[in-house]
Amino acid sequence: MRRIYFVFLLLFLACCGFAQAQQRVSGRVVSQSDKQGLPGVNVVVKGTQTGTSTDANGQFSLTVNEGAVLQFSMIGMQTQEVPVGTQTTINVELADDAQALEEVVVVGYGTQRRRDLTGAIAQLKGEEIQRYPVQTPTQALQSKLSGVQVIASGRPNEQPQIRVRGVGSALAGVSPLYVVDGVLTDDIRNISNNDILSIEVLKDASAAIYGVRAANGVVIVTTKRGKSGTTQVQYDANFGLRQPANLVRMANRDQYISYLTDAAPNQNVNNPPLTYEGTTDWYGEALRNGFQSNNNVSVSGGGERNTFFFSAGYFTDQGVVKTNDFQRLTIRANNEIQIGPKVTFSNQLSFSRGNERGVDLGIYQNLYRAAPIVQARVGDRFGNTSAFGNVGNALLSLDARNQRIINDRVQGNLALEYRPAEWLTLRSAFNTDLIFNRDRTYNRAFRNDAVTFISAGGNQQQINSSLALNEGRSLRYIIDNTATVNRTFGRSNFTFLLGSVTERFNSSFISGSRINIPNDPNQWYLGLGDPNLQLSNNAGGDLQTRQSFVTRATFSLADKYLFNASLRADGSSKFSERWGYFPTIGAGWVISEEAFMQDQSLLDFLKFRASWGILGNDVIASNAYLLTAAVNIPYFFNNTLSLGSAIQDIKDQQLKWERTEQFDVGLEFTLLNNRLSGELDYYNKTTRNALAFQIIPAIFGDPDNQYLTNIASFRNRGLELVLNWRETMTNGFGYSLGGNMTINRNQLVGLNGGQALLAGGVGQQGFVTRTDNGQPVGSFYVLNAIGVFQSQSEIDGAPVFGNRASVRPGDLRYEDVNGDGTITADDRIYTGSYQPKLYYGINLGLNYLGFDLTADVYGNAGNKVYNGKRAFRFENTDNIEAAYADARWTATRPSTTDPRVITSATPASTYFVESGSFVRLNNLTLGYTLPATLMQKARFRTARIYLTAQNLFTIQQFSGFSPELPGGPLDAGIELNSYPTVRTFAVGLNVGF
Structure with missing residues (x-):
């Protein structure tokens, strides 16, 4: 700890400056390849702006302080650092920057x-x-x-x-x-x-x-x-604050009451025992600024016959939701021991423990819908939100629920490597991943006492306390045995790999719950509950096995003609078709190595490559193809009621793994003395034998009238571009600018008679996504909202949704797509999906005099998101967003886009579909590295401090919290119960000894 304080003292001294002994250093810098002098090489005293450049013959001369480190850099050459010490003459050979x-x-x-x-x-x-x-x-x-x-x-x-x-x-x-x-x-x-x-x-x-x-x-x-040499100690830490970002502003008291005039005119909003004169910010009541920290220390080194790396880390994240937190401990030991001249033993082992207090994401619906005219909490009593909207008080939900999740995990491998000859390596490894998980949730009892503030929330009450306990474990082990031949012939190289892989995974879980558990954490055990009132138990498990054989051959001829081929044979317990074969081939041509490219100076490296292969996907339930029987089914036999077993569903016993065929062509290049590098790729990726549901007649007895089988095909086609520019100036200033972009087109190209897949349930609106032929996976499938009715005459002359008598001016108007004169589910249209058509990143780096600045921008475009939280309404008295309150249709302020009210009868439509495009400043970091002289005096190997910010701002069109919405392939992009995005500000330290 004293050394950490010393770092900050040294920073202060660095700013003040102090006198040191000086000496004159001269020398010559030459190319390592031809030993010719290199003109224009930057020679800079590391950590300062003191420097010079070599002359036409590669000569330089410079006056430096005692203990200085010289940094030699040049575009197209590898940077080299040399401590001056007592030397007065320093000659340096720089290698080509082919790193x-x-x-x-x-x-x-x-x-x-x-x-x-x-x-x-x-x-x-x-x-x-x-x-x-x-x-x-x-x-x-x-x-x-x-x-x-x-x-x-x-x-x-x-x-x-x-x-x-x-x-x-x-x-x-x-x-x-x-x-x-x-x-x-x-x-x-x-x-x-x-x-x-x-x-x-x-x-x-x-x-x-x-x-x-x-x-x-x-x-x-x-x-x-670890690496052989002096033992090194590294300490890395950062400490920061995380805060909710981009919160949606909800209607205040006046806006809410004005809305109720249209939505629920009979609602009494002047009930003193229930309401108050202010406005409750429900998000402000439930969220907070959370503290985050990360500390990691490592020790590494080794001798001639062994290396070691040990590390320990502790990460904490308080979470921005009250009662939510997470801590993680990690310990790692990576070692390598040379047992003999040809035998090496190695291990990579880690242990981690995660400790999380979870939060029920369902509180976000209550926060969004709760009436702002009800106080959240006074002392230990909670406001009756159910009087306005029949939602629970989210603060009470947080206060009454205590969920603790403990996850212990051991992961790693032990490997033995034998090299009977320089060109042959035999390797056997045992890999394992062992997980123990314990999830305990306690809900305390609370009741409604029907006064101004209630200990519950009106209809929100829990008469009995309850405890639920889930414990599970899983063990995965993989045994690899490989033999690798590697031969080099001049500038040509040949590698051949042959191996087998055995994998086994098994898991089990057990769960139980009881009620009337004492409200004391020391007594949260199932055995202390009341078994006469409620007792539930459940248990299960899984077993998966795979056996694989793999071979690969790579060949590089004269460093310019490249070939690669591999074949993997996989056997899986998940399918009746036990074996599958997955080949790949690739070829490359390093064009810049050809004779006709030697007389040009623009391109430093140019390579064309292409690859083709077939890949598999077996991530399905282990029993997806196995017929299972339901037990204890009552039936009559000989006029006697008996219990028996029966198969009640239909399964495809010939299920296959999904097979993806992918073709890729790419171009890699560097030019302008290696300052500009880039990569361009085109890919075509088609999945066949994909799983979907096939409709079957009800006569066959399946309760869902469908079964899972291989009848779909998907295609992804895209273009990827990467460009990076890097340059170091003569004054020691360096910068880099890079970017990447991906254009992707996703489409379901063949359902082959299967049933379109519906998903994305949004309350009373039902499913809002549909996956069908010719459309991207998870496309939004809704009515097309084309405006707002402005008058009764417009309503009388137009098709409407539902009962015409209930439609009023200010309601949404929908397109009659099929022209039958009425608006029904048959008028739904596809209106985009969550999958972006373009996503990209921009990365900037600057460094000068020990300072470094990095900035990263991330974004995507061309995708859609569904504002499910706005659409999810069961009561007309639910709160609304402030922006909608100001924009909605009223008789005195007509709108052509926003309806007067959104009720539980409002169908899914394009009104709730919004743009998912965004651009975000993902990271901004400013750091400072101590000058070499100061680090030498403090006996530091490295010393850097930095300030960093994550998710500083986002430019988005979506009116919700964030257009970044994780989800499954069929229902991604729907904002319902999303955890708020967070912004992080942190200070960090990297110190090496």
Whole structure:
């Protein structure tokens, strides 16, 4: 802790300045490849603006302070740092900046140089992920990678949704597979951002190496390992405040009473025991500013035959909803030991504990609908909101409910690697993911005492306390055995992989509940409840197994002709068709290596690549194809009532996994001395044998008159573009500007006689989305609102919805699409979906004299969202939004767009469909790194402080909280009970010893 204080003292001293001994340093900078002098190389004293440039022969001379570190940089060359020490002559060789091309990228069961890739693989380094004050690393991917859409929520411990190149299914899984150090999983909330070395996203057919689980893309997470050398200690921390962002302003007292005049003229709003003269801000009463912190410390190092990396982290998020909070502890140990000259043992092991007090999202409907003329709370008593709208008092709901979720997780692997020859590697690994989950919810009893303020909320009461307990565990283990041959012949390289993968997953849960539990946390046990009044128990489990065989061959000829092919055979317990085969092929041509490209100076690197492959999706219920029998069914036999069993539903016993065929062509380039780099991709991704419901005659006895089978096809076609510019000026000023964009078109191209899929229920309006031929998945399917009736004569001459006698001037008018003279469900139209046609990210970076500034912008366009909270109305006395109160139709202020009232009889229509386009300043960070001289004196290896802000502002057309609305493929984009988006302000510290 003393060292942390010392950092701030040193910052102060750095601003004041102090005298130091100086010395003259000179030397020459040459190219590592041809040993020729390099003119124009920037030679800067790190952390200062003191510097010079080399002359025509690469010579330089400079006066520096004692203990200075010289930084040599030049466009197209790798930057190099040299401590001066007592040296007076320093000669430096700079290597060509092919670092980005020579970087090793994880591709699944192995690695490749980036320049050798034939597939579309996006990468994000761990140091970029650490810049964001977010709980899960997936949220840090937002705005960074083309083809990767990240839909985040402000809710603590909520996993952001990732969609890789669109939605390719309706009823099976649509989330990518996560692979953490070889462990296959569906959730990476247990990983500290500070432990991550890199994240790779396999976007195209290269993901076929993971077979039946790869159709939605693969996210590979690699954690840090130690390096041989001096032991290093790293401490990273940030502390911040999270606040609700972009809250919807609700009607005040006067606006609400004015609305009731039209919506509920018989409602008594002057009942002193129930109302008061002010306006209650229900969101202000239930929400707060929450504190967040993240502390992480790591120790790493090693000797000649071993390396180690240990870390521990503690993350807290108080949540912006009162009573909501989350804490997470993470511990990691990654070690490698060379047992002998040819045998290496390694492990990557982690433990995490999540501790969350949950919140029921249903309170948001009550907050939105509650009357503003009722006080929220006075002392320990709560206002009677049910007198105006029959909704519960959300504060009472929060106060009476205590949910605690504990999640313990052990994840990692043990691996043994044997290299009998330099070109052959044999590897066996045991990977495991063990989860224990405990969810306990206690609801205390409360009653209505029918006075001005009530301990309950009118109709809101709970006569008996209750306790519900759910406990579950799951164990996944994967055994990998691989043999890898790697041979190099001059500038050519050949790699061949052969392996087997065995996977088993089993889970079980048990739950129970009882009432009349004492209102004492120390007595919250099921055994202390009243078993004579209520007792419920439930239990279940699941078992899944997979056996796979995988092979891959890659060949690089003369560093310019690239070939890749793989085949995975998967057997899964989820299907009667036990085996599936998933091939992929890819080819690349490094055009810049050709002789005809050597005389030009514009392009530094140019590569064309193409890939094709088939991927699978088996994310369905384990018993989807198995016939199951209902038991204890009464029937008569020989005039005697007996109990028996019977199969009551129909299942397709020949279910297959969904198969996605993907074709990709891409162009990668760098030019202008490696200052500008970019990537352009076109992809065509078609899913066949997709799951949908087939209608069957009722005579067959299925209660739903339908069964699940493989009869649909989906297609995603798109274009991705990435551009990055990076430059360092002679005065030490450096900047970078990058951007990426993705254009995607999603369509259901063949339902083959199946039943269109309805979803997205919004209260009394029913389903508002429909997935059918020729439309995107989850398209909004509603009536077309074409204006507002202005007079009775307009009503008399137009088709109307429902009873004509109940339609009044100021009501919405709908289009008679089928021309039958009346408005019915048959007049509904498709009006877009939540899936954006374009999403993009813009990233800016500046650095000068130890200061660094980064800004990230994220947005999407061309999608729609449904304002479900505005549409969801069961009582005419529900509150309304202030904007609607000012814009709605009245006799003295006619409107052509907004109706006079929105009631429980208002049907789903385009009136509630709004634009989902937005652009957001996702992150803004200002940091300062101490000068090298100060760090040396303080014995710091690194020292940086920073200020950061997340979600500073959003420009949106949607009138709701946020157009970023997570959901399933069929019902995404509907705002009903969304957790508020949050804005974060934080200060952080990175210190290394």
